[in-house]
Amino acid sequence: MTQLAINPAHHIDATPAAATAAGTMVGQNIVCFAKDWDENPTSNNHVMRLLGRHNRVLWLNSITTRTPNLRSRRDLKKILAKLLSFARGPRHVADGLWVYTPVVLPFPHSTLATRLNRWILKASLAVLRRRLRIGNHFQLWVFLPTAAKYVGTLGESLIVYYVTDQYAKFGYVDAAEVAANDKALCEKADVVFATAQSLVDDRLCLNRETHLSRHGVDYELFASALDDATVVPPDIAALPKPVLGYYGAIERWLDFELIEQLARRHPNWSIALIGQTLTDVSRLRALPNVHFLGRKSHSELPAYCKGMSVGLIPHQVNELTVHMNPIKLREYLSAGLPVVSVDLPEVRAYDRDCRIAGNYDDFDRAVQEAITRDSPDARRIRSNGMRSETWERRVAQIGKLVTRARSRKSM
Numbered sequence: 001m002t003q004l005a006i007n008p009a010h011h012i013d014a015t016p017a018a019a020t021a022a023g024t025m026v027g028q029n030i031v032c033f034a035k036d037w038d039e040n041p042t043s044n045n046h047v048m049r050l051l052g053r054h055n056r057v058l059w060l061n062s063i064t065t066r067t068p069n070l071r072s073r074r075d076l077k078k079i080l081a082k083l084l085s086f087a088r089g090p091r092h093v094a095d096g097l098w099v100y101t102p103v104v105l106p107f108p109h110s111t112l113a114t115r116l117n118r119w120i121l122k123a124s125l126a127v128l129r130r131r132l133r134i135g136n137h138f139q140l141w142v143f144l145p146t147a148a149k150y151v152g153t154l155g156e157s158l159i160v161y162y163v164t165d166q167y168a169k170f171g172y173v174d175a176a177e178v179a180a181n182d183k184a185l186c187e188k189a190d191v192v193f194a195t196a197q198s199l200v201d202d203r204l205c206l207n208r209e210t211h212l213s214r215h216g217v218d219y220e221l222f223a224s225a226l227d228d229a230t231v232v233p234p235d236i237a238a239l240p241k242p243v244l245g246y247y248g249a250i251e252r253w254l255d256f257e258l259i260e261q262l263a264r265r266h267p268n269w270s271i272a273l274i275g276q277t278l279t280d281v282s283r284l285r286a287l288p289n290v291h292f293l294g295r296k297s298h299s300e301l302p303a304y305c306k307g308m309s310v311g312l313i314p315h316q317v318n319e320l321t322v323h324m325n326p327i328k329l330r331e332y333l334s335a336g337l338p339v340v341s342v343d344l345p346e347v348r349a350y351d352r353d354c355r356i357a358g359n360y361d362d363f364d365r366a367v368q369e370a371i372t373r374d375s376p377d378a379r380r381i382r383s384n385g386m387r388s389e390t391w392e393r394r395v396a397q398i399g400k401l402v403t404r405a406r407s408r409k410s411m
Contacts, residue, residue: 025399028055029138031125031156033147036061037099040249040275041298042327043164043195043215044143050395052097056134058090058125061101063117063146090128098132100124114149122154139402142189148181151188158406161189162213163199169320171252186210191405193398196325196346209405213398214346216391217330223383225302225335233300235293236307239270242371245308245337247274247301248328250292255316255342256284261360262367263287269367271312274304305335310370313341313354314363329354334386336379338370353382 030051034044037059048057090100102124129138140156142148145167151159168179186192186206193213194200203210224230236243244262246254250273260283263271267289276295284290296304305311311332315321325346332339339354340363341347347354355370357363 025051025395025402026054029129029134030055030057030141031060031129031134031138031154032057032141032143033060033063033150034141034143036101037093040295044162046216046218046391047162047395047398048141049094049097050391051399052093052095054096056096056132057098058128058132058134059093059097059099061099062144063102063150090132100128118150118153121150125154139406142185145178145181145185148184148188151185158402158409159185159189159191160402160405161185161192163192163194163203164325166199166202166320166323169318169323190409191401193401196323198323198345209401211401213394215325215327215330216394217327217334217386217389219334219386219390221299222302222305222331222334223336223386225306225337226379226383230303230306232307233303235291236272236304239272239291239307240268240289241270242309243270243272243307244310244312244367245272245274245304246312246314246328247296247304248326250275250277250279250281252279253316253318253321255314256281258314258342258360258363259290260284260287262364263290265364272304272308274301301331302335305332305337308337309374310367311335311337311339312367313339313344313347315342315344317342317344330386330389333382336383338374338378338382340366340370353385 028051030048032044032048034048035042037045048059051057090098093099102121128134136155137157138155139158139160140151140154141160141162142151143162143164163182167173167182168175170178183206186203189207190209192203192207192210194203194210195213195215197212200210200212236245259271259273262269263284264287269289271290272293273284273290274293274296277292281292285292293304311328313326313329315324315326322345324344326341326344329339329341329347329350333350333353339350341354341356342363343356343358347356355366357366
């Protein structure tokens, strides 16, 4: 493990004003099991970045959810990236936030590997905590159910479980094992947060301290799409108008048949898909008005929103997606975009600002209506409606509930 030099300039604000801003979560030590930091930002990133302003946070990049396929280029690239990240040691990201890639044996179904991994993680954490000045009293936050085997063995003083998906419904996991891990985490946790009401409802019977914490938005960033000074990037600016846009992972849970039908019915429309392609999209690539623009950094997305006529949420509606709460919905709206979505329960709360379609024909009509009724004034109104839905407010609410759980446990 490389030596880490602690920079005294990495100051954590623990003033009373900071306590108010952080929901009284100040001066705490936090270790979290989460996805890989450098993947597309999700609630994991936003919550921990904000907590890192007033607390000391060690983010552990994802431990394996399945045995890697050594014939898969994608898996081999991830293994290499993890080894390189491990060799570099902890990386300071911002304020009081560090990111580290633990090396564990990639055999999640092996009892022996799990025992060895517990020892590896406990030993690694002991070294890291000394170097990062993370004391013996630390909170363990868990964003991935695969960490259930290690929770309760690392010396943590408080367990926070943060649920963003119905994890067992992902097609590439062992559904029974993931469901068991999820259940175990709910039962072990001192407090549970879930990003959709359906996720809360499924877990309240396991833990009475389960709370709804819907996603927030980086409002100032995305509202910059309305600034005259924001320049639309050339690749989307060059597309014939109107431009129907989507950004995020281009994964199997998108409804590619819906996108194909829109493209074929309206050859004068451009459909811009922004993000890493992680599944077969050959049918869409064959269409001249469907454009894959690749993955963009989070900071670039408002400029891409400015180049869109409509923001799309074109998911399939199934056992996985009905529990999703798309972060991009609030981002689209903060950027002023008219939004058209399939009928997901968490989108319904925004039906005044977002057109919701129950079938392909309705979706088509909703897009046409969104295009014809849009205006600069309508964009400003949509954006202003998101001012109160910031990540800062969400994290303040989370902080108050965690502080309450900590007080309750110390009684």
